[in-house]
Amino acid sequence: MELREIFKINLADEDLWDDINGEVLLNLKGFLAQQQLYSAAIKEIRTKLEILDEEFQVHYDHNPIHNIEFRLKSPDSIIKKLKRKNLEISLDSIWNNIYDIAGVRVICNYIQDIYYIADLLTKQDDIKLLRVRDYIKNPKENGYRSLHLIVQVPVFLAKETKLVPVEVQIRTIAMDFWASLEHKLRYKAKENVPENLKKRLIDCAEQIAKLDSEMQAIYIESKKLNNVKKGK
Numbered sequence: 001m002e003l004r005e006i007f008k009i010n011l012a013d014e015d016l017w018d019d020i021n022g023e024v025l026l027n028l029k030g031f032l033a034q035q036q037l038y039s040a041a042i043k044e045i046r047t048k049l050e051i052l053d054e055e056f057q058v059h060y061d062h063n064p065i066h067n068i069e070f071r072l073k074s075p076d077s078i079i080k081k082l083k084r085k086n087l088e089i090s091l092d093s094i095w096n097n098i099y100d101i102a103g104v105r106v107i108c109n110y111i112q113d114i115y116y117i118a119d120l121l122t123k124q125d126d127i128k129l130l131r132v133r134d135y136i137k138n139p140k141e142n143g144y145r146s147l148h149l150i151v152q153v154p155v156f157l158a159k160e161t162k163l164v165p166v167e168v169q170i171r172t173i174a175m176d177f178w179a180s181l182e183h184k185l186r187y188k189a190k191e192n193v194p195e196n197l198k199k200r201l202i203d204c205a206e207q208i209a210k211l212d213s214e215m216q217a218i219y220i221e222s223k224k225l226n227n228v229k230k231g232k
């Protein structure tokens, strides 16, 4: 198989190809080893999240997590990001500068679940919190809402232990619905989203924020009713 194929590099993107005809390609083995490491880190984080979710189900009859998605950043996306930040294209540069190679997206039912999960995950002894970006308390100008954590998790290999960064994005179902449409639109419009659609998306994001807090308020009320019924 051609290296371009392995790296899923668009054959039309000759500039990109010229720039990476060096260390990254020669280091194919190193690249694959690095990918294995990020993939193992995703498994560690997924397991932790699944255990937390199951524990909630057993003790509180509630699953905070609706579903979990995960992905390894694609090689062309890694290279584009390095180029955008004017960074060297090498395995060391990827390791030292790009923290979202391993990505886990946690879709929660309610806003309060997002913060429960973030808190419980980052309190674990073997997890180090490297960065928090709270786009729920401080939404982006375009309306994007989500809680982003960069955490470091140990991966135990045969000869050593590596501390691997993972980006964990936590959001509600409604925020996720919004982000998928916005992402699709931005991708289709090649970053030039028409102004009227941008405005409509901002409106939708605001309505979604109201809906999320109202749904949570109703959920809390329903729990209280349930407790009264059970005589708690």
Ligand code: 0O2
Residues within 6 Å of the ligand: 073, 077, 099, 100, 133, 140, 142, 144, 148, 169, 178, 179, 180, 182, 183
């Ligand atoms: P992909 O396809 O997910 O890999 P950094 O270099 O880390 O300081 P970065 O990467 O912009 O800066 O960090 P940030 O703001 O935490 O965003 C990381 C990811 O969040 C993005 O990854 C998207 O997945 C998501 N995201 C951020 N802003 C938006 C937005 O406005 N709309 C949508 N739909 N998603 C967003 P990548 O690398 O862009 O892409």
